Every structure is written in C-alpha cells, then in structure tokens.
Amino acid sequence: MQGRNRAVTIIALVIALLVVGLVIAALRFHHNADALWKIVSEQCIPGQQKTGNPAPCENVDIAQGYVTLKDRDGPLQYLLMPVAKISGIESPLVLNPRTPNFFFQSWQERHLMAEKRGAPVADSAISLAINSEYGRTQNQLHIHISCLRPDVRQQLNQLAPSLSEHWQPETLLNHPYLLRTLTVEQLAQQSVFIRLADEVPEAHAGMGKYGLSLAALPDGRLVLMAIERNWLKLNRGSGEEVQDHSCKIL
Template sequence: MQGKKRAINVIALLLVVMVSGLALAAFHFHRNADALWQIVSEKCVPGQQQHANPAPCQQVDTAGGYVTLKDRNGPLQYLLLPVAKISGMESPQLLNPDTPNFFLLAWQHRHLLAAKRAAPVADSAISLTINAQYGRTQNQLHVHISCLRRDIRQQLDQLAPSLTERWQAQTLLRHPYLLRTLTPEQLAQEAVFIRLASEVPAARTQMGQYGMALATLPDGRLVLMAVERNWLKLNRGSAEEIQDHDCEILQQGNEYLNVFSGNTRVK
C-alpha cells in the first residue's frame, strides 16, 4: 500500500514538472521573442548606417559584429548583442571560431556601468551572463552586463583558493553549476561557448540547455560558470540568477565598493 502511494506521489510530481515546463515554454513563445532582434535590425543598425545615430543602442560596431544596449531592467544593466541573427546558446554559429567572441566583447564593455553610474565600479561587482534556450524570453543572443549578487560574490571569494582550470561541480543558489578559472588571456584566445562544448562531456550536442556566467576572483583570475537546465528540479538554466540588477553590491557601506578591480583596487 505504501509503495503504491509512493508511486502515485512520484507520478503526481512528474505531472507537475511537465505542466510547469510546458507553461514556461508557452510563456517563452507567447511573448514577442524577437523584440531585441527588431531593435537591432530595424533601429540601431539602420540608424547608425543611415544617420550615424545608433539609438536606442549606445554603440553599433558592424565591423566587430555587435551592438550595446541599455536594458530597461536595472539602473546599470547593459546588453551586448550580435549584429547578425543568432538566436542564443543553441546556435551552431557560436561554435564557429570566426564568430565574434561575445563574452570577451561584453567584458571589454563593462566600463558602461561606471559611465552610467558616473562613478567607478569595481570589477568584483560586475558579472556577465547568458541564459539557456528556455531560460530566456528573447531569441536574439544577448549577454547581460550587470552587477553580481552580493551573496554570490562572497561565495566565489570563499571558493577561489580551490578553483582551478578544471571544471568542478559547485552549488550556487541551490542549483548545480560547473566552475573553472580563466586568465584574461584565455578569455581572449577562445570563446567560452567553444570551451564549454570542448571540455564538458555531451555539452556540444546540448548547448541550448546551458546558461553561462563570468565573474572575477580576488587574485585577478576570471571564473567561468555553467548551469544546465533540469526540468525535474525546476531549473531553467538561467545563469542570470547570479546577477542583481538593482546593484545592492554598490550601495554605500558595502565592503565590495573598495575591493579588487582586476589587480587594481578601486577606491
């Protein structure tokens, strides 16, 4: 009798997960998932080419293959998007070495936060993220350039001595992540998408299931994070969860206002 009850509970749980997954997928497709692409292709790029005015984007670099755009969510959050139509993590274009290195470009544009704030923003407070295929609402690749959650900053600082260039499992915000370190030179040498596909078993054929994030460590290294979608655990693979678009980490009295910025302290 008890075994039958347990089986019923398992089936009920699976049904809940399936319904939740379908609801998330329906929400994903119901919204205007091409809104960002329309902004890039119908406003920013034509405006720059025809009138030397990238608005509403901050910058259009057709030679570099990207634009930057202030996100409506948060006082400092920016997006970096391709000029070309690239849907997201699942796109085979991201595994082509000739595709622009979007995470590198996003990291190079972290200064946008300081410019918008009109005050320095330490690298320790900044993060980059991209969400998995069903952990996003837009079907144009976009890298979020925003503040890191304060609790994630503290956790990464604690983990730093044990992190290496080998992927290792860690739990962030109750979700299983894979973490590995990078030098700034390694970030420039190879796109993080190619690195994930090459180094994590089976990732190459399931790239759309992964979200990715990047932040700094106290010793100047970078930490690359990957989270895989898991419907059974209601995990959509949204790496953006490690970010705080309200930027609490920059509030007065926060110890992270004056901590490391790469190898330079920001005061």
C-alpha cells in the same frame, strides 16, 4: 502498495514537467520573442548606417559584429548582442571559430556601467551572464552585463583558493554549477561557448541546456560558471540568477 506509490510519484513528476513546460510556453507567448532582434535589425543598425545614430542602442560595431543596448531592468544593466541573427547558446553558430567572441567583447564593454553610474564600478561588482534556451524569453543571443549578487560575490571569494582551470562542481544559490578559472587572455583567445562544448562531457550535443556566467576573482583571475537545466528541480539553466540588476553590491 510500493507499486502504487511509485505510479503516483511518476504521475506527479509528469504533471510537474507539463506545468513547467506550459509556464515557459506562456512566458514566451506573452513576450515578443523577437523584440530584441527587431530593435537591433530595424532600429540600431539602420540608424547607425544611415545617420550615424545607433539609438536606442548605445553602440553598433558592424566590424566586430555586435551592438550594446541599455536594458530597461536595473540602473546599470546592458545587453551585448550580435548584429547577425543568432537565437542563443543553442545555435551552431556559437561554436564556429569565426563567430565573434561575444563574452570577451562583453567584458571589454563593462565600462558602460561606470559611465552610466558616473563613478567607477569595480570588476569585483561586475558579472556577465547568458541564459539557457529554456531560461530566456528572447530569441536573439544577448549577454547581460550587470552587477553580481553580493551573496554570490562572498561565496566566490571563499571558493577562489580552491578553484583552478579544471571544471569542478560547486553549489551556488542552491543549484549545482560547474566552475573553472580563466585569465583575461584565455577569455580573449577562445569563446567560452567553444570551451564549454570541448571541455564538459555531453555539452556539445546539448548546448541549449546550459546557462553561463562570468565574474572576477580577488586574485585577478576570472571564473566561468556553467549551470545545466534540470526540470525535476525547476532549474531552467538561468546564468542570470547570479546577477542583481538593482546593484546592491554598490
């Protein structure tokens, strides 16, 4: 009887994994996975180079290697993307020290939210996020610059005194995360992709499984949050889940 129950459980898990895989494949098929790259390479960069107009991008900085684009989802959400073709967090290029520090650049570009709103947006309301290879629909690396969920804001405020520069497990939104603090100077000095690969066991060999997000703490430090994909728990490694594009926090 126990053997039969175990077999049924295994079959159910296999079916669940297949369903999840099919859903993800369907999502990727439904969406044009190269849509963002086409915008960057066929509109923003040529427009900037030929006429000085980066539209539909907000900004094109060839020297620093990135563009910013207003996302259609949410009143204040922006995307920061490389000018080069980089698929996402799984790309070996993100671990190359010569690759631009996209998370730091994104933090520097958070002023776009206030400019769009026409009023200040406190750092406590802002978050950055990138999804895992399995939690995205676009195959051009893009970092979401958007609002933080109010409930995540409250939890991070409570956790802040116990957080340090050592990765520690915490649960956010019913998912297991690894959290560690950073100063703005540390964010500028080293890419968070390299930091994750160097500091979290097994991450270097499986970067595509991770999503990353970043937010400010009440004491001025930043907190880096890493979530790892887990098919059995229907967790696609979406760092974006800590964000609220409707910006209720404001």
